[in-house]
Amino acid sequence: MILSHEKKFICLKTRKVAGTSLEIVLSQLCGPRDILTLFGGRLNIVQEDEAQRLARSGRRAQNYEMPLSGYSLWQRLTGLPRRNPIRLYYEHMPAERLKDLTPPAVWSEYFKFSVIRNPFDFAVSNYHWYRKTGRTEQDFRSFLLGNDWAQTVNSRITEIDGEPVVDFMLRYEHLAEDLVTLSEHLNIDPALWSDFTGVRAKGSLRPKSSTTRDAFKDFPEGVAFVRDTCRTTFERYGYAPDPE
Numbered sequence: 001m002i003l004s005h006e007k008k009f010i011c012l013k014t015r016k017v018a019g020t021s022l023e024i025v026l027s028q029l030c031g032p033r034d035i036l037t038l039f040g041g042r043l044n045i046v047q048e049d050e051a052q053r054l055a056r057s058g059r060r061a062q063n064y065e066m067p068l069s070g071y072s073l074w075q076r077l078t079g080l081p082r083r084n085p086i087r088l089y090y091e092h093m094p095a096e097r098l099k100d101l102t103p104p105a106v107w108s109e110y111f112k113f114s115v116i117r118n119p120f121d122f123a124v125s126n127y128h129w130y131r132k133t134g135r136t137e138q139d140f141r142s143f144l145l146g147n148d149w150a151q152t153v154n155s156r157i158t159e160i161d162g163e164p165v166v167d168f169m170l171r172y173e174h175l176a177e178d179l180v181t182l183s184e185h186l187n188i189d190p191a192l193w194s195d196f197t198g199v200r201a202k203g204s205l206r207p208k209s210s211t212t213r214d215a216f217k218d219f220p221e222g223v224a225f226v227r228d229t230c231r232t233t234f235e236r237y238g239y240a241p242d243p244e
Helices: 019-029 043-057 073-077 095-101 104-109 119-132 140-146 153-158 172-186 190-198 212-216 220-229 231-237
Strands: 002-004 009-011 111-116 168-171
Touching (some): 019 043, 019 190, 119 140, 119 212, 119 220, 140 220
Antiparallel strands (some): 002 009
């Protein structure tokens, strides 16, 4: 998640949409007062991603911890802010939580955006992320049908009470053209996005052979499940409700 006072924008970071690569590029626009949250994931990958951000923008994660004034006197006396600082802002922060921490004028005036992905393709990519990070040992069918919350995780990041809060939603499948549109909204040089193709954040956890078509082949109940669970996403962003 990025909250930039420098360029007056808020980037809500959704999952499995090249969000870390996007944040690395966006960090080049940020100033010393802006909030850049820590990258998550396995330690070696986090270190690589932070190194890329530092090399490209000269910035690390910053201003995401609770300020000293937010701790009680007892907490300060016990050294808690130094030993175990509280992360006030974090990577996949829901819009509702961020809004609570943001001055009303900033929330209403800053340009808010995020990234969406075809629900069928997201389901497959998200599953492989859970498998490779050791969070599940289930097969795809069992994971999909048994964890409906996982399919709607991004909606909970970008919506409040079921309504999207973003001013612009980039499409994962059309990032090149949508990044140019975003540059117009942010009034920045569209050439900045040429850097995006050179960023390789987090690495691929999904086997190249694992296609969306194959994952849903002979799996009609899975197709119906995604259609039903993500009905609003299909309607709102124009995705065809078919894994083909």
